[in-house]
Amino acid sequence: MILPIVAYGDPVLRKKAEPITKDYPKLEALLENMKETMYGAFGVGLAAPQIGLAIRIFLVDTSPFAEDDEFSEEEQEILKNFKRTFINAEILDEEGDEWAFNEGCLSIPDVREDVFRQPKIKIQYQDENFKTHTEEFDGLIARVIQHEYDHIEGILFTDKLSSLKKRLIKGKLSNISKGKIQVDYRMRFPALKKKR
Numbered sequence: 752m753i754l755p756i757v758a759y760g761d762p763v764l765r766k767k768a769e770p771i772t773k774d775y776p777k778l779e780a781l782l783e784n785m786k787e788t789m790y791g792a793f794g795v796g797l798a799a800p801q802i803g804l805a806i807r808i809f810l811v812d813t814s815p816f817a818e819d820d821e822f823s824e825e826e827q828e829i830l831k832n833f834k835r836t837f838i839n840a841e842i843l844d845e846e847g848d849e850w851a852f853n854e855g856c857l858s859i860p861d862v863r864e865d866v867f868r869q870p871k872i873k874i875q876y877q878d879e880n881f882k883t884h885t886e887e888f889d890g891l892i893a894r895v896i897q898h899e900y901d902h903i904e905g906i907l908f909t910d911k912l913s914s915l916k917k918r919l920i921k922g923k924l925s926n927i928s929k930g931k932i933q934v935d936y937r938m939r940f941p942a943l944k945k946k947r
């Protein structure tokens with residue numbers, strides 16, 4: 752089932768999400784619905800707060816980037832096959848010189864800005880079977896993970912922009928929270944309390 756994606760301005764996007772246990776009610780169905788919602792909106796990632804739940808789950812699927820000629824064939828191959836569910840993730844370490852990448856977010860449609868992040872991360876998480884992994888990622892995969900991880904920490908990519916950029920997009924963000932925007936996927940707008 753495709754769930755409505757929560758728009759910028761909803762307080763759930765600002766909560767530090769809580770860890771879950773294996774016994775979380777209907778977890779399998781929830782993960783399935785999150786996947787459907789992410790694919791339905793052509794996203795490369797989706798975090799539980801974006802469907803209104805302040806719990807530590809996010810999904811990443813970088814395959815849409817594999818079409819991008821900006822990347823080498825080898826990178827495209829890696830991006831094409833990277834699909835992962837992250838439960839109870841904690842980033843343990845980030846390193847390297849920050850690099851810029853133009854980010855967007857399903858909760859903030861039509862806003863794209865360059866965001867600076869470190870290129871390498873070490874993360875501990877549980878998969879859908881609650882097996883714990885500690886892994887290192889870099890490049891674009893690390894980038895998407897960092898963006899989704901921020902969601903479960905209550906952080907949005909727009910928080911990371913300069914104060915000038917923030918001022919420039921202020922009106923756009925306020926329109927998004929009021930639902931004054933055209934989107935081709937289901938969204939829920941905080942100021943409207945209505946679905947569409």
Ligand SMILES: [Zn+2]
Pocket residue numbers: 855856857858898899902
């Ligand atoms: Zn996002």
